[in-house]
Amino acid sequence: MIRLEHLSKTYSGRTGTHQALRGIDLHIEAGDVFGIIGQSGAGKSTLVRCINLLERPTEGHVLIDGKDITAYRGKELAKLRESIGMIFQNFSLFQQRTVLRNVMFPLELRHANKREAEARARELLKLVGLEDKGDRYPVQLSGGQQQRVAIARALANNPKIMLCDEATSALDTMTTHAILNLLRDINRELGVTMVVITHSLSVAQQVCNKVAVLDEGVIVEQGATAEVFGNPQSEATRRLIAADKGLLLDEYVAAQHEPYMGVPETPASAIAAGVINAADSIQAGNPAGTAAILDPVREAKGGDK
Amino acid sequence: MEAITAFIDQYGLLMAQGTWDTIVMTVLSTLFAYVIGIPLGVLLILTAPGGLHPHRVFNSVLGWLVNIGRSIPFIILIVFMIPFTRAIVGTSLGVGGAIVPLTVAAAPFVARMVEQSLAEIDGGLVEAAQSFGAGTWQIITKVFLVESLPSLIRGASITFITLFGFVAMAGTVGAGGIGDIAIRYGYQRYQDDVMIVAIVLCVVIVQVAQSVANLIARKIDHRVK
Ligand SMILES: Nc1ncnc2c1ncn2[C@@H]1O[C@H](COP(=O)(O)OP(=O)(O)OP(=O)(O)O)[C@@H](O)[C@H]1O
Ligand SMILES: [Mg+2]
Numbered sequence: 001m002i003r004l005e006h007l008s009k010t011y012s013g014r015t016g017t018h019q020a021l022r023g024i025d026l027h028i029e030a031g032d033v034f035g036i037i038g039q040s041g042a043g044k045s046t047l048v049r050c051i052n053l054l055e056r057p058t059e060g061h062v063l064i065d066g067k068d069i070t071a072y073r074g075k076e077l078a079k080l081r082e083s084i085g086m087i088f089q090n091f092s093l094f095q096q097r098t099v100l101r102n103v104m105f106p107l108e109l110r111h112a113n114k115r116e117a118e119a120r121a122r123e124l125l126k127l128v129g130l131e132d133k134g135d136r137y138p139v140q141l142s143g144g145q146q147q148r149v150a151i152a153r154a155l156a157n158n159p160k161i162m163l164c165d166e167a168t169s170a171l172d173t174m175t176t177h178a179i180l181n182l183l184r185d186i187n188r189e190l191g192v193t194m195v196v197i198t199h200s201l202s203v204a205q206q207v208c209n210k211v212a213v214l215d216e217g218v219i220v221e222q223g224a225t226a227e228v229f230g231n232p233q234s235e236a237t238r239r240l241i242a243a244d245k246g247l248l249l250d251e252y253v254a255a256q257h258e259p260y261m262g263v264p265e266t267p268a269s270a271i272a273a274g275v276i277n278a279a280d281s282i283q284a285g286n287p288a289g290t291a292a293i294l295d296p297v298r299e300a301k302g303g304d305k
Numbered sequence: 306m307e308a309i310t311a312f313i314d315q316y317g318l319l320m321a322q323g324t325w326d327t328i329v330m331t332v333l334s335t336l337f338a339y340v341i342g343i344p345l346g347v348l349l350i351l352t353a354p355g356g357l358h359p360h361r362v363f364n365s366v367l368g369w370l371v372n373i374g375r376s377i378p379f380i381i382l383i384v385f386m387i388p389f390t391r392a393i394v395g396t397s398l399g400v401g402g403a404i405v406p407l408t409v410a411a412a413p414f415v416a417r418m419v420e421q422s423l424a425e426i427d428g429g430l431v432e433a434a435q436s437f438g439a440g441t442w443q444i445i446t447k448v449f450l451v452e453s454l455p456s457l458i459r460g461a462s463i464t465f466i467t468l469f470g471f472v473a474m475a476g477t478v479g480a481g482g483i484g485d486i487a488i489r490y491g492y493q494r495y496q497d498d499v500m501i502v503a504i505v506l507c508v509v510i511v512q513v514a515q516s517v518a519n520l521i522a523r524k525i526d527h528r529v530k
Contacts, residue, residue: 052436078438085436092433095528096452106437108447137527157437 001193002028002051002161007060009046009217020046022217024060028210030160033187033194035208035225037201037240043217044197048163051195052084053077064161082110085154085192089166091146093138099125099149100134106156124152128182144175151182155190162186165197180207201244205229213237316499319486324506326400327482330472334404335465338411345371345412346419347445357431357441374413379471382406383478403472403480411468418460422453455526462518466511473507483507 007024010017020043028034038044049055050062053072061070064080072080093102100121107117125131128148138146147167154162164183168176184207187194198204204211205225212222215236221228232238345367351357352364377385383406387397390405426449434448450457473484483503491500523529 054432054435074440078440081436081438086433088429088433090429092427092429094430094448094452096454096526098527105434105447109434109437109439109443139528153437163436 001030001032001065002026002195003061003063003066004047004050005061005063007047007050007057007062009043009050009055010058020217021050021057024217024219026212026219026222028193028195030193031187031191032210033184033196033208035196035198035204035211036214037198037204037211038214038236039199039240042214044199044214045165046217047214048165048195048197051161051163052081052086078109082106082157083159084161084163085157085159086163086165087147087150087154087167089169091138091143091150091170093146093149093153095138097137098134099130099136099138099141102138102149103152103156105153110157120156121152124155125149127155128152142175143171144179147171147175147179148182151179151186155186155192159192161193161195163195163197166199167196168203169198169200176203177206183207199240201229201240213240312498312502316490316502320483320499320502320506323481323483323486323503324510326480327469327472327476327484328510330400330403330407330475330480330482331465331469333400334407334411334468334472335461337404337408338415338464338468339461341408341412342415343419343450345416346423347449349416349420350423350449351441351445357444371413371416374409375417377410379406379410380474380478382410383475398479399481403475403482407468407471407475410471411464414467415460415464418464419457422456422460423449425456426452455522455528458518458522458525462515462522465514465518469507469511469514 004024004026007021007026008019009021010019012018024047036044036047046055050057051064053062053069057070061068063069064084069077069080093099094105097105100118103121103124104117107120112120122131122134125134128151130145130148130152133141133145133149138149141149150167162183167183168179171179180203183194183196186192187207194207196204196208208225210223211225211228212219213228213234213236214220215234220234220236221232228237229241232241349364349367349371352360352367354361354364383403386406386409390397390402393405394401396402430448430452431444434444439447472480472482473487476482476485477488483506487500487503490496491503
């Protein structure tokens with residue numbers, strides 16, 4: 001579905017050049033939730049932005065459904081981007097538009113019939129559990145709710161692919177779980193292929209079936225999530241695992257921990273996992289269900305409205 | 306009481322006409338200045354380094370022209386532009402004659418104001434719009450001008466008030482208006498009452514303009530809860 005071939009990206013500025021990506025080869029198959037994990041500055045954002053050409057690679061090719069899109073421009077590029085939704089760390093919602101009109105934005109761009117666009121937007125808001133918030137403005141929503149709006153907006157054009165750049169990094173643990181669950185539901189039920197950028201091991205473990213570890217612009221390891229984290233081959237991966245346990249690499253290695261397999265049983269994540277399991281079993285097949293279940297929890301937490 | 310009636314009898318019509326002329330000149334030149342200034346401001350932002358269409362030479366030249374426009378004192382600009390003004394509106398006098406130099410003086414100022422307003426927009430929004438396939442024109446009309454509208458309106462009130470001051474200057478070279486009345490009657494003929502009323506009218510107009518602009522800007526800004 002997405003194939004990156006010998007992809008390189010060099011930024012050149014006044015202070016010199018910086019090679020953010022070096023010869024990336026990657027194959028993301030249809031239906032994957034593909035994690036790209038790495039430390040800050042590893043080149044994760046650059047990599048994902050090359051997929052929809054927000055960033056132009058300096059070398060190499062991007063293929064989508066077998067077609068080389070690297071040279072796409074203008075109308076061709078706009079058309080391609082309609083089939084690739086994207087969500088961002090700080091949500092990037094339009095502040096002067098209502099929630100409903102935010103979701104309608106991608107449809108407005110291609111001059112869709114207004115009534116149909118509105119109906120579609122309302123349907124999507126329902127999917128993300130915000131059907132009653134259409135007339136609000138982004139500033140009136142919590143972070144988790146704003147990201148749900150952004151997800152609805154990214155789905156407006158029925159994309160085949162969704163790019164998520166640190167989509168949960170601005171959210172608390174509980175909200176992160178809920179959003180990740182929503183993304184997983186979208187992947188399963190709508191068949192949207194996901195590329196999930198994260199620096200967090202637990203995020204990758206919760207949703208990704210495959211991961212690639214990026215370090216200083218190079219993919220140092222990739223494969224099934226459980227395998228990569230269960231049997232880390234590279235120092236970069238070990239460092240990420242150690243960081244997730246709150247240790248330095250040396251401490252982690254010295255302690256000779258078992259290969260890392262699960263979310264640490266801190267109270268917060270234990271509660272969240274419990275809630276999410278309940279949500280899954282009760283509301284399988286309805287992503288809005290997670291919101292329904294999480295809402296009382298949020299209220300208990302002190303009114304995250 | 307009698308004094309007031311007498312004043313109104315003598316100067317009422319004159320001052321009403323002057324006030325009206327001043328408002329017309331200010332509003333029209335503000336409007337025309339935005340017609341020219343918005344595209345210039347947008348072009349400055351688009352071609353800036355890191356903009357949607359960075360172009361160093363174009364950006365520098367345009368920035369330069371704008372600065373030149375802003376650096377000519379208004380009173381000199383009026384006189385310098387007389388032949389040009391005549392060519393466009395047929396006269397260099399009256400309301401019509403004043404609007405041309407007023408517009409030319411304000412357009413570069415507006416361009417910078419618009420540039421400033423657009424620069425405040427979160428770059429992430431432009432990127433999000435691009436990621437959904439928005440072209441440059443759509444980004445201008447659906448992101449730039451929509452997201453910066455409250456800021457643009459606040460800028461417009463500053464432009465209006467600045468031009469209001471310029472109109473008084475234009476009054477001294479044949480444009481008429483309330484500034485012209487204040488000079489001719491209040492200053493040259495020592496009519497203190499005319500001078501004071503003219504000043505009060507100016508203060509009221511500026512206050513009202515500012516309050517209305519603030520009210521509108523607040524009303525349409527959805528970033529505040
Ligand atoms: N526009 C740019 N110009 C110059 N250098 C850049 C630019 N964007 C990114 N870089 C550099 O490229 C490298 C990779 O950046 P990138 O944003 O892809 O990292 P990242 O893995 O997403 O990091 P983070 O987790 O902090 O978001 C960094 O060293 C960064 O400084
Ligand atoms: Mg990043």
